[in-house]
Amino acid sequence: MDAFYASCELLRYPQLKGLPVVIGGGRRKEDDLLSKLQAAYPEGDWTEDNFTDRLGEIPVDFFPRIEGYTGRGVITTATYAARQFGVGSAMGLMKAAKLCPQAVLLPVDFERYRHFSRTFKSIITEIAPVMQDRGVDEVYIDFTEVPGGQREGGRVLARLIQKSIFDATGLTCSIGVAPNKLIAKMASEFNKPKGISIVHEADLQTLIWPLACRKINGVGPKADEKLKGFGIHTIGELAAREQHWLIENFGKSYGAWLHEAAWGRDDRPVETESEPVSMSRETTFERDLHAVRDREELGAVFTRLCEQVAADLQRKGYEGKTIGIKLRYDNFQAVTRDQSLTDYTADAKRIRQVAGQCLKRVDLTRRLRLLGVRVGTLVKAGTAAPTDKGYIATEETPHEQTELLFPDD
Numbered sequence: 001m002d003a004f005y006a007s008c009e010l011l012r013y014p015q016l017k018g019l020p021v022v023i024g025g026g027r028r029k030e031d032d033l034l035s036k037l038q039a040a041y042p043e044g045d046w047t048e049d050n051f052t053d054r055l056g057e058i059p060v061d062f063f064p065r066i067e068g069y070t071g072r073g074v075i076t077t078a079t080y081a082a083r084q085f086g087v088g089s090a091m092g093l094m095k096a097a098k099l100c101p102q103a104v105l106l107p108v109d110f111e112r113y114r115h116f117s118r119t120f121k122s123i124i125t126e127i128a129p130v131m132q133d134r135g136v137d138e139v140y141i142d143f144t145e146v147p148g149g150q151r152e153g154g155r156v157l158a159r160l161i162q163k164s165i166f167d168a169t170g171l172t173c174s175i176g177v178a179p180n181k182l183i184a185k186m187a188s189e190f191n192k193p194k195g196i197s198i199v200h201e202a203d204l205q206t207l208i209w210p211l212a213c214r215k216i217n218g219v220g221p222k223a224d225e226k227l228k229g230f231g232i233h234t235i236g237e238l239a240a241r242e243q244h245w246l247i248e249n250f251g252k253s254y255g256a257w258l259h260e261a262a263w264g265r266d267d268r269p270v271e272t273e274s275e276p277v278s279m280s281r282e283t284t285f286e287r288d289l290h291a292v293r294d295r296e297e298l299g300a301v302f303t304r305l306c307e308q309v310a311a312d313l314q315r316k317g318y319e320g321k322t323i324g325i326k327l328r329y330d331n332f333q334a335v336t337r338d339q340s341l342t343d344y345t346a347d348a349k350r351i352r353q354v355a356g357q358c359l360k361r362v363d364l365t366r367r368l369r370l371l372g373v374r375v376g377t378l379v380k381a382g383t384a385a386p387t388d389k390g391y392i393a394t395e396e397t398p399h400e401q402t403e404l405l406f407p408d409d
Contacts, residue, residue: 001120002172002193004137005077008116009106011170013063014056020082020103022066024093025073036062060104067101069093071286072369076108080193113137120165120173127161132270140181142270153177158196182266183208185217204264209236216261223250238262275378276318280326281308282372288330291364298371305373306355310348313375319344319382320375323354327362328370336374337361344379351375 001007005023010016037046037058046054073093085100096103117136125131128149130142141161143149149157154177165173174195176187183199186208190197199207213235214224230249232238238246239262247255260266283305289298313319324338337358345351355373 001137002174003077003079003083004116004171005108005113006079007171008113009109010079012055012112013058013106015058015060016063016079016104018081019060019079020085020087020100021079021106022075022082022087022093022096022100022103023077023106023108024075025069025071025105025107033058033062063104063106065101066093066097066103066105069097069105072284073286074284078103116169116171119169120171123164123168124161127164128157130270130272132272140184140270153198153200155196155198162194162196180264180266181268181270182217182261183264186211186215189215201264205236208264209234209239211235213238218257218261223254226250235262276316278320278322278374278376278378279309279312279316279318280372280374281305281312282326282370284328284370285368288367288369290367298368301371302355302373303352305371306352307348309373309375310346310351313346313378314381317381318378319346319380320378321345322376323351323358324374324376325355325358325362326370326372326374327368330367330369332369334370335362338374338376340377346375346381 006021009021009023034046034048034051037051040062071093075087075089075091075093075096077089078087078096082096082100082103085103087096087100087103093105113136121131121133121139124139124141128141128143128146130145132140134140143154143157146157151157158175158177161175162173165171172194174188174190174192174197176184176190176197176199178184178187178199179201183204187197187199188195190207212224212233213219213227214221216235219227226249227233227238232241238258241259241262243256243259246258249255250258283301285301291298321341321344322338323341324336326334326336328334339354339358341354351373
């Protein structure tokens with residue numbers, strides 16, 4: 001999907017189309033916008049009753065700008081007008097404010113995005129039922145057996161999918177068509193927004209090899225830097241290296257995979273049924289918090305994260321037996337700890353209790369900028385045999401702490 005979160009917001013606020021808009025920061029506070037409108041129009045033009053129906057009429061000047069933003073918020077997505085200024089996903093809002101101060105800042109509304117996600121995926125499966133879910137805004141489709149799917153190399157089917165999604169939702173998407181998932185993923189980025197890109201096996205050298213290695217899904221920033229250290233910047237340069245050399249320098253598994261990826265080889269099937277490995281929730285604080293001085297605030301956040309993870313598990317019908325925490329200190333150093341149970345759970349109180357035990361094994365004398373809770377080793381709820389034991393004690397690495405930050409009561 002094209003700039004998915006932002007596009008969902010532009011359906012609600014069409015007056016912002018064509019403007020730089022970023023989505024991020026705190027949760028929606030529409031009451032603030034309504035109060036501003038009521039103050040500007042005291043004659044009663046704007047009320048709680050008509051506000052929702054008149055969202056498209058809100059003057060552009062009433063929307064908050066990113067200029068002068070202070071805090072720890074991170075951008076989830078940005079419109080293409082904002083991206084022209086170098087603003088992009090996962091960028092801090094303060095940095096974005098320097099690059100594009102005039103951008104409109106809208107908070108996230110995950111419930112709305114999930115609604116549109118379910119809608120566009122149901123439309124796709126009606127046309128091409130072999131679909132692999134890849135998150136809220138992306139899917140893989142195998143249309144080998146779809147009647148007429150091969151017409152014009154798949155372009156006819158791609159246009160049908162685009163039109164069907166747009167007619168039902170008003171949202172646009174970009175589609176990459178290729179012999180496998182690896183190349184299709186790259187191709188989907190070629191002509192955003194609203195693009196259709198078709199890559200055949202014979203196009204590997206002309207369309208894929210000139211691209212930067214980072215364009216391969218699976219080559220992260222660390223691997224990319226290491227490749228650049230060897231003078232390898234493009235996929236073509238990567239393909240020129242012998243497989244044994246890549247294995248010697250990047251390990252047996254990853255080195256072999258790099259060689260296959262550079263040559264456009266990928267035999268992974270489109271999996272219609274995939275099980276999640278873990279579920280997690282985390283939050284970055286607006287200011288660094290201290291375990292003692294901000295104990296009450298941190299405790300409330302910790303409890304909320306555990307409850308959110310538990311709700312996610314219960315809603316999707318899973319239980320887990322590995323419970324862990326993630327911290328990021330004020331110097332950006334991240335640490336994780338986890339603990340394995342002998343049985344499975346999706347209970348918020350239980351998750352909080354075990355996660356609290358994990359917190360005993362980290363340094364809580366330093367200020368924190370992020371806190372997260374994770375539940376892994378998942379199974380479908382009710383499918384695991386019950387046991388009598390509570391959890392398997394892990395090796396303790398206690399730190400000198402005056403009091404436990406989050407008591408496991």
